[in-house]
Amino acid sequence: MLVYLRLLSESFAFAINALRNNKLRTVLSLLGVTIGIFSIIAVLAAVDSLDRKIKSDLSGLDKNTIYLLRFSFGPTEVPAWKREQFPDVTYSEYEYLKGSLNQLDNMGYQLFVPSKPIQYESEVASNVNLVPVSYEFIDIQGLEFESGRFYTESEANSGAPVIVLGYEIAQTLFGGADPLEKKVRLYGQRLTVIGVLKKQGLGMFGDSNDSSAFLPVNFVRRLYGDNNDFMTPVILIKPEKGVDMAAFKAELSQKLRNYRGVKPGDDDNFFINVLSGFTDLIDGIVGTMNMVGWIISGFSLLVGGFGIANIMFVSVKERTNLIGIQKSLGAKNRFILFQFLFEAVILAVIGGAIGLLLVWGITIIMSKALDFEFVLSMGNIIMGTSLAAFIGLVSGILPAISASKLDPVEAIRSGM
Numbered sequence: 001m002l003v004y005l006r007l008l009s010e011s012f013a014f015a016i017n018a019l020r021n022n023k024l025r026t027v028l029s030l031l032g033v034t035i036g037i038f039s040i041i042a043v044l045a046a047v048d049s050l051d052r053k054i055k056s057d058l059s060g061l062d063k064n065t066i067y068l069l070r071f072s073f074g075p076t077e078v079p080a081w082k083r084e085q086f087p088d089v090t091y092s093e094y095e096y097l098k099g100s101l102n103q104l105d106n107m108g109y110q111l112f113v114p115s116k117p118i119q120y121e122s123e124v125a126s127n128v129n130l131v132p133v134s135y136e137f138i139d140i141q142g143l144e145f146e147s148g149r150f151y152t153e154s155e156a157n158s159g160a161p162v163i164v165l166g167y168e169i170a171q172t173l174f175g176g177a178d179p180l181e182k183k184v185r186l187y188g189q190r191l192t193v194i195g196v197l198k199k200q201g202l203g204m205f206g207d208s209n210d211s212s213a214f215l216p217v218n219f220v221r222r223l224y225g226d227n228n229d230f231m232t233p234v235i236l237i238k239p240e241k242g243v244d245m246a247a248f249k250a251e252l253s254q255k256l257r258n259y260r261g262v263k264p265g266d267d268d269n270f271f272i273n274v275l276s277g278f279t280d281l282i283d284g285i286v287g288t289m290n291m292v293g294w295i296i297s298g299f300s301l302l303v304g305g306f307g308i309a310n311i312m313f314v315s316v317k318e319r320t321n322l323i324g325i326q327k328s329l330g331a332k333n334r335f336i337l338f339q340f341l342f343e344a345v346i347l348a349v350i351g352g353a354i355g356l357l358l359v360w361g362i363t364i365i366m367s368k369a370l371d372f373e374f375v376l377s378m379g380n381i382i383m384g385t386s387l388a389a390f391i392g393l394v395s396g397i398l399p400a401i402s403a404s405k406l407d408p409v410e411a412i413r414s415g416m
Contacts, residue, residue: 026347029311032304033351033391034358040301041359041376041384043293049363049374064245065140066237066252067273078267086269087260090226091217094134094235096259103248105238108136109217112232118165118213119185120173128169129212130186132220133236140238143209146170148180148195151216159218164195168210187223191215201373245274301387304351305395312344312399319403324412337404344396345389352388356381 067073070086094109101107110133118125131137135156143150143164151162163184170179170193183190200209224231239248249272256270327336356376363374 026311029307030304030347030351030354032307033301033348033388034304034355036298036301036304036391037352037355037384037388038358039296040293040387041356041380042362043296044290044380044383045359045363045374045376047289047293048377048380052373052375064239064243065275066239066249067275068235068237068252068256068270069232069273070270071232072271073273076271082267086271088226088233089235089270090233091221093256093259097235097237097252097255100255101237101248101252103240103243105240106136106139107238108140108236109134110137110234110236111217111220112234113220114230116186118163118169118173120182123173125169125172127211129166131212131214132217133214134217137214137236140236143214144198146196146198147178148193150195150214156216157218159216159220159222161189161191161219162194162216163191164197164214165193166197166208166210166212167199168208169213170196186213186215187220189223191219249274301391304348305391308344308348308351308392308395309399311347312340312396313402315343316340316399316403320406321412324406324408327406327408328412333404336406337400340400340403341393341396344400345392348388348392348395349385352384352391355388356384359384 068089070083070088072078072083076083091109094107098104098107110131113130113132115127115129118128135151135153137143138150146167148164150164151160154160155162163186165173165179165184173179173184174182179193179196182193184193185191197209197212220231226233237252239245252272253268257268260269262269360376363376366374
């Protein structure tokens with residue numbers, strides 16, 4: 001065991017010596033490994049950070065949450081001309097389904113509307129993401145509050161002029177002052193601020209509740225009615241936990257078909273979008289990004305492998321005399337083999353470590369520059385180090401074998 005520890009220390013010394021004596025050659029050769037490890041780990045770190053952010057943003061939602069509306073969130077076989085004829089879901093359908101569906105945990109009604117400015121005295125928050133929604137939304141999505149509360153069932157049903165502000169909107173309008181019970185202007189009306197959400201940060205698609213404002217859906221319906229092109233209604237449905245989703249969707253489809261009078265044999269004129277299907281789509285995209293990153297980075301690693309092999313073949317040639325002396329003193333073939341293998345692995349790991357340090361530095365810079373947390377996980381660090389060591393092992397095997405098979409007499413003679 002002590003012999004191999006000494007062998008490892010000697011190999012490390014040889015590797016450092018190669019770096020010191022042949023700086024340009026060694027750096028150029030290691031550049032491929034550095035770029036390859038940097039490329040792979042940078043892609044994996046970015047994808048992991050994105051995946052973590054997506055899961056964090058969706059953590060408050062049940063994956064079985066259903067979005068019922070006239071549009072599909074994913075690819076569909078229904079032709080565009082037919083989809084354009086689908087009617088919007090209505091408030092009366094929301095009330096009917098809420099009272100008739102079995103195994104229902106909660107249900108809400110929301111309107112997708114264009115962004116609008118909100119004003120408080122002389123301060124204006126522009127392009128606010130407005131979310132007119134029924135009172136059940138807080139139980140479906142799980143909002144967290146900095147101060148205040150969400151509106152109640154009676155406030156929602158009556159369309160009370162109340163509003164809940166995202167963190168950034170509250171900061172823009174009120175600065176350090178207390179926003180609660182203050183009145184802001186929206187849609188030409190005065191609404192009372194009853195709550196402010198906790199700071200959330202950037203969402204998975206660049207969106208965030210920080211720049212949103214929530215108000216009773218019936219407040220907007222009372223102002224504009226239900227038949228407006230600028231509004232797209234959606235029914236949010238949260239089934240009970242452990243429900244058979246296929247059976248639940250079938251019941252939902254049948255009840256809405258009956259309510260709308262859709263004839264047997266005709267296609268549904270609505271889409272049942274399940275959040276789990278959306279997350280599966282995201283997982284597929286994440287997997288594809290990882291695969292593309294591996295393919296692109298693989299070419300860099302291939303070049304890096306050839307670079308390490310080149311260093312080792314040159315090292316064998318330069319140390320042929322020393323190898324002959326070692327063998328003449330009783331060094332076995334496997335000792336010479338391991339010596340050069342260890343050296344190749346150490347050189348590759350040094351190149352990989354430089355690549356990992358570059359990724360680590362960039363994650364810190366990007367996290368500070370953007371409102372997004374880039375994370376270099378321990379798993380990726382271990383993977384990068386292991387991959388670099390593997391590249392060194394594969395690249396150094398042939399030079400190590402050629403060194404171990406040298407004839408000691410010929411090796412000594414070649415150095416004279």
